[in-house]
Amino acid sequence: MDDIIIVGAGIGGLTLGLALHAAGIPCRIFESVPEIRPIGVGINLLPHATKELAALGLERPLASVAIETKDATFFNRFGQLIYQEPLGRAAGYEHPQFSIHRGDLQMVLLDAFRARAGAGRLNTGHHCIAIEQDESGVSVHFSDAPGGASRSTVRGRATIACDGINSAARKQFFPEEGEPRYSGVNMWRGVARWKPILSGASMVRAGWFSHGKMVIYPIRSEDADGLQLVNWVAEIETPVYRKRDWNRPGSIDDFIGAFADWHFDWLDVPALMRASDSVLEFPMVDQDPLPRWSFGRVTLLGDAAHPMVPRGSNGAGQAILDARALTSALLATNDPVAALAAYEKQRLEATTRIVLTNRTNPPDAILREVFQRTNDRPFAAIEDVISRDELLALSEGYKRIAGYSKDALRP
Numbered sequence: 001m002d003d004i005i006i007v008g009a010g011i012g013g014l015t016l017g018l019a020l021h022a023a024g025i026p027c028r029i030f031e032s033v034p035e036i037r038p039i040g041v042g043i044n045l046l047p048h049a050t051k052e053l054a055a056l057g058l059e060r061p062l063a064s065v066a067i068e069t070k071d072a073t074f075f076n077r078f079g080q081l082i083y084q085e086p087l088g089r090a091a092g093y094e095h096p097q098f099s100i101h102r103g104d105l106q107m108v109l110l111d112a113f114r115a116r117a118g119a120g121r122l123n124t125g126h127h128c129i130a131i132e133q134d135e136s137g138v139s140v141h142f143s144d145a146p147g148g149a150s151r152s153t154v155r156g157r158a159t160i161a162c163d164g165i166n167s168a169a170r171k172q173f174f175p176e177e178g179e180p181r182y183s184g185v186n187m188w189r190g191v192a193r194w195k196p197i198l199s200g201a202s203m204v205r206a207g208w209f210s211h212g213k214m215v216i217y218p219i220r221s222e223d224a225d226g227l228q229l230v231n232w233v234a235e236i237e238t239p240v241y242r243k244r245d246w247n248r249p250g251s252i253d254d255f256i257g258a259f260a261d262w263h264f265d266w267l268d269v270p271a272l273m274r275a276s277d278s279v280l281e282f283p284m285v286d287q288d289p290l291p292r293w294s295f296g297r298v299t300l301l302g303d304a305a306h307p308m309v310p311r312g313s314n315g316a317g318q319a320i321l322d323a324r325a326l327t328s329a330l331l332a333t334n335d336p337v338a339a340l341a342a343y344e345k346q347r348l349e350a351t352t353r354i355v356l357t358n359r360t361n362p363p364d365a366i367l368r369e370v371f372q373r374t375n376d377r378p379f380a381a382i383e384d385v386i387s388r389d390e391l392l393a394l395s396e397g398y399k400r401i402a403g404y405s406k407d408a409l410r411p
């Protein structure tokens with residue numbers, strides 16, 4: 001009855017569970033799937049998020065499964081270098097940037113939660129269908145699976161909905177909202193075992209959406225054959241899209257044509273794609289920011305609160321920052337209603353700015369500028385197209401908005 005009820009054992013829900021446990025606030029997590037499996041492909045954790053995970057004692061286990069990313073490198077679709085800058089510790093941050101398989105990240109969080117809070121505090125096969133509240137607490141109603149017939153109800157002090165982009169709680173509070181907003185860009189994602197590219201710890205962005213853009217970075221260290229696990233995402237303007245599903249298989253023939261001549265001295269892009277066992281397809285979507293997340297004893301966190309297009313490596317990180325802020329708010333007062341309101345006050349405006357900036361000026365705006373200024377042609381010298389100061393300003397502007405400029409993170 002005194003527990004905080006967390007709905008969803010994704011990145012946000014598990015981090016919140018760990019943070020609440022560390023703060024001595026009892027909680028239980030309820031997850032829809034019957035078994036948590038390491039699903040997904042690559043994800044990035046920037047220094048503002050790794051700082052919070054380090055505070056939870058997780059830097060070392062994460063470092064053992066992730067790549068510590070060292071640089072961001074931007075190219076046009078002819079393979080010409082536009083801009084490069086150091087990242088994470090290489091850029092002087094106290095904490096690293098990690099590029100990691102989402103499944104590896106989720107398993108580190110899951111193992112830590114089970115070991116610290118106790119396996120009994122995480123319940124799978126609980127699909128939230130409705131949340132009610134009264135003066136003394138919340139009642140969270142579950143089925144055993146989406147559409148499942150078996151029902152159960154759990155009482156708690158407050159409910160935090162960390163149930164991702166298809167959030168049931170968000171639909172309950174905003175029934176008229178409708179489907180996520182399609183950006184006009186479809187994504188195909190995959191991983192391949194591949195020899196280290198550039199520094200072996202580079203985050204590569206290349207091309208532009210009109211013809212095809214790529215994001216490429218390694219997520220696991222070299223194996224015995226000297227090959228890393230390399231994550232790639234192909235992003236192309238596509239008028240129609242299929243319903244989002246993180247596990248939807250895609251077909252390589254639907255998009256590889258856009259990259260057919262991407263044979264660069266630093267990477268053969270079609271060969272990388274063909275080396276992948278499977279391809280996942282996902283539309284680039286987000287939602288308009290909400291006017292509020294907290295309703296008495298219930299609030300939203302992570303993608304349930306602020307889904308954003310993945311152009312700034314901030315989806316997982318902002319869920320982690322939400323978890324930190326909510327834990328501090330719950331520590332500051334015994335009144336959960338006041339705590340949830342304080343959390344919303346601290347995080348809603350900050351994440352709204354990121355959701356909107358991810359649509360217009362995330363880091364890949366550098367690629368758009370060069371695409372437009374060159375009319376999508378090769379350049380003789382990048383300095384003739386855009387100055388180093390302009391490039392730096394685009395990059396630093398996003399860091400400030402997303403909360404990971406070096407100044408913001410200085411101890």
Ligand SMILES: Cc1cc2nc3c(=O)[nH]c(=O)nc-3n(C[C@H](O)[C@H](O)[C@H](O)COP(=O)(O)OP(=O)(O)OC[C@H]3O[C@@H](n4cnc5c(N)ncnc54)[C@H](O)[C@@H]3O)c2cc1C
Pocket residue numbers: 007008009010011012013030031032033039040041042043044102126127128129162163164165166167168246247301302303304310315316317319
């Ligand atoms: C299967 C999967 C694969 C993903 N793969 C990638 C990827 O490769 N790259 C990437 O950048 N991002 C990926 N994401 C999204 C990424 O994890 C989030 O954008 C980000 O980390 C924010 O985390 P979150 O906790 O808010 O949401 P999520 O990490 O999406 O977690 C939401 C959790 O809630 C559970 N859930 C959903 N509905 C209910 C319900 N009604 N009741 C109970 N539980 C529920 C889900 O099963 C999931 O475990 C993936 C998400 C999922 C669920």
